[in-house]
Amino acid sequence: MKLDVPSDLRVVGDAVELVASHLPPGTLSPRRISFNLRTALAEALGNAIRYGTGEDPRRIVRVLVELGRDVVRIYVVDDGAGFDPGGTPDPTSPENLEREFGRGLFVIRHLVDDVAFNEKGNGICLTLRAG
């Protein structure tokens, strides 16, 4: 499944629903689709649109969904400059707890089984396994 998502934060919810509703039954448990996949994909799309494409309506974010036996891989790629995923502070430390931003990657890492980035840092792969 391939999806080109306009760089508009208002469409994130619809894009997430489109992907989630097109997963074949039994690929992941309904609970993992309804919460883990939806939340992690919304994070990845939101980050790509906000930071990768700067909410420029002329640009798009590409989503590719690969289905394997007992595994779903979702690639979210923007055409931005990329970022260093290792450079994000711990949002649970006391000095960061009341900050409005900075939890996205932390949340993704806790909701999926594996997170990988491309070399440039403008593409993320979310891996969710059955079970």
Place this chain on the structure above:
Amino acid sequence: MRFTLKKDKSGVVVVGVEGQLIVGNRQELKQKVLDALEEGSRKFVIDFSKTGYIDSSGLGVLVSLSKKIREQGGELRLAGLNADLQTLFELTKLDTLFAITRTAEEALAAF
């Protein structure tokens, strides 16, 4: 996805979140609550019993609203989190920032 605001007889504003609270709709929630704060309301309950998922932008707006409400001498309580959402609050340690109750009725009774 929609937000509903109702004021109970003691003046507490109960905000219902149907669907999801994410990057695409968080500003709408923020503005509705800030409008109620501007109009004089000081006690708020956000009811997540009909909420499927919340992303980090949604969490962030709750943190921001809580601060603004506290600055005005008010209080924001959260209610109705399902097991997954409760886990999300715990792993981000935001459960330590908010008063969280099982139901909106319990939150109202605690004011």
